[in-house]
Amino acid sequence: MDALIPAPPSRPAPGAVHLPGWLGLQEQRDLVSACRAWAAGPVPLRHTKLPRGGVMSVQTVCLGWHWQPYRYTRTADDVNGLRVAGFPEWLARLGQRALADAYGDDAAAREYEPDTALINFYDGSARMGMHQDKDERSAAPVVSLSIGDTCVFRFGNTESRSRPYTDLHLSSGDLFVFGGPSRFAYHGVTKVFPGTGDPATGMASGRLNLTLRVTGLTD
Numbered sequence: 001m002d003a004l005i006p007a008p009p010s011r012p013a014p015g016a017v018h019l020p021g022w023l024g025l026q027e028q029r030d031l032v033s034a035c036r037a038w039a040a041g042p043v044p045l046r047h048t049k050l051p052r053g054g055v056m057s058v059q060t061v062c063l064g065w066h067w068q069p070y071r072y073t074r075t076a077d078d079v080n081g082l083r084v085a086g087f088p089e090w091l092a093r094l095g096q097r098a099l100a101d102a103y104g105d106d107a108a109a110r111e112y113e114p115d116t117a118l119i120n121f122y123d124g125s126a127r128m129g130m131h132q133d134k135d136e137r138s139a140a141p142v143v144s145l146s147i148g149d150t151c152v153f154r155f156g157n158t159e160s161r162s163r164p165y166t167d168l169h170l171s172s173g174d175l176f177v178f179g180g181p182s183r184f185a186y187h188g189v190t191k192v193f194p195g196t197g198d199p200a201t202g203m204a205s206g207r208l209n210l211t212l213r214v215t216g217l218t219d
C-alpha cells in the first residue's frame with residue numbers, strides 16, 4: 001500500500017506473477033489520459049448489466065471487442081449499439097513487455113497479440129466477485145494493470161470460488177499476469193482502499209484496472 005516501498009515480486013500460483021510498481025509514473029499518467037478518452041465514447045463507461053437484472057458495481061469500457069456477460073461482440077449491443085474503439089498497437093506492445101518481464105520468455109512475449117481490453121473503474125465501494133475470465137477462445141495469458149487506489153485482489157484456484165486463494169494488494173503501477181496453469185483461475189476484488197492512490201497519476205480518486213486479453217475470435 002505504501003507507494004514508496006513497493007512490495008517484492010511474487011508468484012501466488014504457477015503461471016501467476018505479481019510485479020509491483022511495474023509502470024512508471026509517466027506511463028500511468030498516459031494510461032489514465034487514454035482511459036479518460038475511451039470512457040467518453042464511442043461506447044461510454046457504464047455499469048455492465050447482468051442477465052438477471054442486476055448491474056456490476058464497477059464501471060467498464062472495452063477496446064477491440066466489447067464484453068457483455070458472457071460473450072464478445074464488435075458492437076456494444078447492450079449499451080448503444082456502436083462499435084467499440086480499436087485496440088491500439090502501443091497497448092499490444094505494452095502487453096508484450098509485460099509478458100516478457102513476468103515470464104522472462106522474450107520469444108513467447110513477441111507472439112502475444114492481445115485484441116481486447118476491459119477497462120474497469122472502481123469507486124470506493126465497488127467490488128468484483130470471484131469469477132473466471134473464460135469467454136475468450138484462447139488460453140493466452142491475461143495482463144492486468146492497476147492505477148490509483150490500492151485494492152485487495154483475491155487470486156484463487158481453477159476449481160472453485162473458495163479456498164485455497166491468496167489475497168494480495170494491487171497498488172498503482174502494479175502488473176499482474178495470469179497464464180499457463182493459472183489462466184482460468186477464479187479471481188476477484190474484495191476491497192478498495194479509498195485515498196491510497198497518488199493524485200499525480202491523474203486519478204484524483206478510485207481505481208483503474210485494465211486487463212489485456214486474446215479473444216481468439218475473428219470477424
Ligand SMILES: O=C(O)CCC(=O)C(=O)O
Binds near residue numbers: 211
Ligand atoms: O480489477 C481487477 O484487478 C480485476 C478485473 C477482472 O478480473 C476482470 O475485469 O475480469
Ligand SMILES: [Fe+2]
Binds near residue numbers: 131132187
Ligand atoms: Fe477477471
